[in-house]
Amino acid sequence: MADVGTSGSVGNSGATSAGTGGVGGSVHDQQDLRERSIADLLKQLSQETSTLVKQELDLAKAEMTEKGKQAGVGAGFLGGGALLGLGAFGAFTAFLIALIQTAVNHTWLAALIVAALYGAIAAFLALRGKDKLQEAGPPAPEQTVETLKEDVEWAKTQTRSGAR
Numbered sequence: 311m312a313d314v315g316t317s318g319s320v321g322n323s324g325a326t327s328a329g330t331g332g333v334g335g336s337v338h339d340q341q342d343l344r345e346r347s348i349a350d351l352l353k354q355l356s357q358e359t360s361t362l363v364k365q366e367l368d369l370a371k372a373e374m375t376e377k378g379k380q381a382g383v384g385a386g387f388l389g390g391g392a393l394l395g396l397g398a399f400g401a402f403t404a405f406l407i408a409l410i411q412t413a414v415n416h417t418w419l420a421a422l423i424v425a426a427l428y429g430a431i432a433a434f435l436a437l438r439g440k441d442k443l444q445e446a447g448p449p450a451p452e453q454t455v456e457t458l459k460e461d462v463e464w465a466k467t468q469t470r471s472g473a474r
Contacts (some may be wrong), residue, residue: 362461366454373451381449384442391435399428 343351403424412421 366458366461370451370454373453374449376398377446377449377451380446381443384439384444384446386437387435387442389439391432391439394435395428395432403428 351377357425403421406424406427407417410423414420414423
């Protein structure tokens with residue numbers, strides 16, 4: 311669970327340390343919170359919530375940037391496979407068909423052999439690209455989603471303890 315203190319830093323202690331202790335604070339710290347006005351407490355809550363949301367958004371951006379880079383590598387392999395499959399088909403195909411045709415004496419058989427060769431190369435590159443895309447994982451910011459769930463649980467415990 312994210313922890314937002316007065317310095318604006320986020321930790322994973324599960325407590326708000328805005329100068330008054332927080333969840334794990336002493337009885338004295340909790341009494342200090344009770345002595346503060348509602349307006350002060352709401353102002354502090356608003357500031358800490360704003361900071362927390364900003365930090366969660368920054369985390370989501372960083373996570374999505376990393377996933378985007380990994381997905382870009384996979385897309386590059388897929389593009390390379392497509393380029394080889396189409397570009398080489400035009401330039402090198404004529405040469406290979408002519409070369410093989412001299413050995414087998416049938417143009418159609420030479421063309422079939424070349425097509426099978428290109429198909430195998432294109433399949434290899436496409437599978438490699440697919441593997442790279444799967445390594446990138448789903449496009450959701452998993453770490454951010456997890457910390458948001460923790461923040462909700464923490465807020466629920468604060469609401470319950472504040473209602474007592």
